[in-house]
Amino acid sequence: MRINVYLSSRGLCSRREADRLIEQGEVTVNGKPARLAMDIADTDDVIFKGKPVAKTTKDNVYILLNKPRGIISTTEAEKKDNIISYIHYPRRIFPVGRLDKDSSGLIILTTDGQIVNKILRSENRHEKEYVVRTWRPFDKDFIVEMASGVNIYNPVRHRIETTKPCKLKKLENDLFSIILTQGLNRQIRRMVKALGNEVIELERVRIMNLEKGDLSEGSWRYIEGRELETLMSLVGENSQNTK
Secondary structure: OEHHHHHHHOOOOOHHHHHHHHHOOOEEEOOEEOOOOOEOOOOOOEEEOOEEOOOOOOOOOEEEEEEOOOOEOOOOOOOOOEHHHHHOOOOOOEEOOOOOOOOEEEEEEEOOHHHHHHHHOHHHOOOEEEEEEEOOOOOHHHHHHHHHOOEEEEOOOOEEEEOOOOEEEEEEOOEEEEEEOOOOOOHHHHHHHHOOOOEEEEEEEEEOOEEOOOOOOOOEEEOOHHHHHHHHHHOOOOHHHHO
């Protein structure tokens, strides 16, 4: 991983500021002055402005990406614009669930195969929050019907299903937020279409306790510390699995 990306992903500074600090001699790697565009491994000792940067040598890595539109949530390297090539992380990681190509927002990537099903199982009722803009304005009945449950086609089970009740809030005449505890294929888009409208923008802004905050579109950061501990407690994992 490039050193400016490494420092940025640790939340220490922006990539541009990292380059400036490297030029000023504020960063060392294994006791030597860092160089612009040098690659960093998890085992390297990095000092940033006089303080050691915590290593990411845990057995498992947890990453939160603010996925831009156009990137596909697949590990298939031969597919153009796949999420793994986009991040280009030095270890083998995979996305937790999917966020379709035309949608943007938060998605978790990890080396931890044990956590995937615990996050995705609908019976665990883990919340995911989205902000959705529709093709045309909607009325109060639209919000009520969306929140109560909508009959949509489930292509996995090849049948019509009624979505589970969910929480909605109108933000503008054509914009609403929605909190789901299930994740059917293209669920929100199918729900909106079933009610005679169409989604033109869809962004996931929260996964359980993980919020977008100031994570810009296309950027990623590690999930660690108290945030990771909370995530693990929500999925029933103990802290030993993160070390």
